[in-house]
Amino acid sequence: MELRQLEYFLAVAEEGGFGRAAERLNIVQSAVSQQIRRLERELGLPLFDRSTRHVHLSAAGERLLPEARAVIAAAHRTRQVAAEIMAGTDGILRLGAIHGPGDRLYRTLAELAALAPRLQVRLKDAPLADRLAAVRSGELDAALVRALASAPGLRLIPVWTDPLYVALPASHPLAAEPVLRLEQLAHLPVRLTSREKNPPFHDLITGSFREAGIEPPPGPPFTSLQETLAEIGAGAPSWTVFYEVSGLPPALRVAFRPLAEPALVTFLAVRDRPLTAALRHLLVSFGAGPRDDGQPS
Structure with missing residues (x-):
């Protein structure tokens, strides 16, 4: 079963005919008819009564219509969430954390929550070597580190300085x-x-x-x-x-x-590749937002 078959089924049911459904979908009528027949064969059920000049839902089609609507709505929601993840306003950001000083990290997370309310941040406290290894492997999206001069395979972006x-x-x-x-x-x-x-x-x-x-x-x-x-x-x-x-x-x-x-510089360690939108939002929350070319300022 393909999602487009359910979309065609929904269009025919709502428009009351194959021709009007084809116009709505901006495709030829034969393509709509073909996909509906394939869906009926796969389900083993007739979805429409074609005995008159008008197309009506069969009893099976009437029962399956709300299910098809739910599937299509879920697919649209999945696409929407995926777009929001790409934009960095939704999703999960896995961050290796450090202790202190003060409430700086929590103030940063509060700023991030205001910027991207649906973005969930999962903090992981681990030794330095484990944090860096987790970023390299992709287990973490980024990690905070102190005083590190270099980290092979990773980029270090300064986010704050302490005395x-x-x-x-x-x-x-x-x-x-x-x-x-x-x-x-x-x-x-x-x-x-x-x-x-x-x-x-x-x-x-x-x-x-x-x-x-x-x-x-x-x-x-x-x-x-x-x-x-x-x-x-x-x-x-x-x-x-x-x-x-x-x-x-x-x-x-x-x-x-x-x-x-x-002074003691704290860095955000990330993989050496373009930053995701979520990481760019995090840097903005730290006050170390990216320049127009996408690199950190």
Whole structure:
């Protein structure tokens, strides 16, 4: 059974004849008659009574008419939804998420909901490597990533920038500075998270050390942020650098100061192909909408 056969059946039933149905469909009458006969053979039922000059629905045709209308309406709705998916106003957007800072992601999703109310966003929280692999495989449409310099096979589109913070003893003379530069911290032992735990962030910081021409002495190991802050406040002078996730953490005898540079850039990782309309809407919601040529600004 073909959809066009049901459309022809509906046209003949509503127009009351094969000729008028052909005019409505803008095809020849013989094509309408042929498709109706094929449909009747397939169903094993006569759909029209052709015993008089006028064409009338048979009892079987009368019963099947609302079913045919429902099928055609569903087909039209499917085409409409498909068009809306192509336009990015409907569908499902699968996004790899990160935590914080603040409610930035949720504000972005609220903007997206206002722009495309029927577009559903499904968030997936996973380690960085898993997020990138899921984008490459098509399991995710995009993923948020921090501080990543490159990702083979993917395009990285910057969507926001956050400051980095230095944590150091509140009694240290540098705590009096409103903003710190890496050069000022060159001789103070640094507690830096290991590369295995966060390669992009570790590379960002160590690369910034090299660019600034400094090599701070290594301090005690970085464990968790809260434990490291406690040791900075109570032990020998040292410092660490971190980014805000859900506000600055409480810590006794520790001062937090923004770092002049580098900043922490968050990217949207997407496959290296033209962006879908849904992804373009997402970038607009981030405030990083595409230029006229379709590439991100």
